[in-house]
Each structure stands twice: as structure tokens, then as C-alpha cells.
Amino acid sequence: MTSAFQINREDVPTKRNGQEKIAPFExxxxxxxxxxxxxxxxEIAEIIQEEFPAExxxxxxxxxxxxxxxxxxxxxxxxxxxxxxxxAEEIREFxxxxxxxxxxxxxxxxxxxxxRISEVLKGKRE
Numbered sequence: 001m002t003s004a005f006q007i008n009r010e011d012v013p014t015k016r017n018g019q020e021k022i023a024p025f026e027x028x029x030x031x032x033x034x035x036x037x038x039x040x041x042x043e044i045a046e047i048i049q050e051e052f053p054a055e056x057x058x059x060x061x062x063x064x065x066x067x068x069x070x071x072x073x074x075x076x077x078x079x080x081x082x083x084x085x086x087x088a089e090e091i092r093e094f095x096x097x098x099x100x101x102x103x104x105x106x107x108x109x110x111x112x113x114x115x116r117i118s119e120v121l122k123g124k125r126e
Contacts, residue, residue, distance in 0.1 A: 038066040081111045088120045095121055 032040070041063035045056040081087065087110065095106050095117070103121070107114040 034066050038063040041066075079111075080113050080116070083112065083116055083120070087112070091117060091120045 041059050045059040045063070049056040091106065091110055091112070094109065095101070098106070103117040104114045107117045
């Protein structure tokens with residue numbers, strides 16, 4: 001992924017007033033996972049807080065946007081017919097009697113996902 005601007009590693013200051021301010025790029029593990037990126041953004045926000053409070057605040061807010069969110073609302077109700085041993089047996093008999101029918105079509109007949117039809121026919125579902 002390319003950035004809108006390029007930063008040369010040598011141009012990034014690692015010390016300000018003789019104190020370590022921002023760790024060099026080599027310190028960062030690659031590729032970084034999202035929680036590590038958010039954590040690093042918060043570290044940098046703390047470092048720049050005094051001189052750039054608005055930017056530090058924005059950086060912290062952006063880091064917060066990287067958190068994993070739980071699903072917003074309720075899940076949609078299941079629309080397929082629940083699989084029972086009786087239904088599985090009926091599907092096997094139907095598929096055997098109609099060998100040219102696709103699993104997708106068998107699923108439509110029984111209102112069952114074609115993946116479940118496959119599982120039933122392979123013996124993975126009772």
C-alpha cells in the first residue's frame with residue numbers, strides 16, 4: 001500500500017532536545033497488527049501532546065477507531081429449515097431418486113442451504 005506522501009527514514013527525528021522522542025522505524029515489528037498500530041499511535045500522541053495538542057488528540061481518536069467493534073444489531077433470523085435426522089433422511093432419499101438434480105436445486109426444494117445438502121449427502125450430517 002502506498003501512502004499519499006513518502007517519508008524518508010533518515011528524515012524522522014528520533015531525539016528532541018537530547019531526549020528520545022520517537023523510536024526509530026527499525027524498532028517496529030513488521031507487518032504490524034492493528035492493535036499494535038493503535039498502541040503505537042497512542043504512544044506518538046503522548047510524545048507530541050505538548051507541542052501539538054490538537055494533532056495528538058486527533059491521533060488518539062484515530063487510534064480508537066481501530067478497535068474491534070461488536071455487531072451493531074440483532075442477527076437476522078434463520079430462514080432455512082432446521083436440519084433434523086428425519087429431514088436428512090428425506091433429503092438423502094430425494095437426492096437418490098433424482099440423481100441429475102444439483103445440490104442447489106435439492107436445497108431449494110427443502111428450503112435448506114446447499115452446503116447443508118452437501119453435508120447430508122456426504123454423511124457429515126445425520
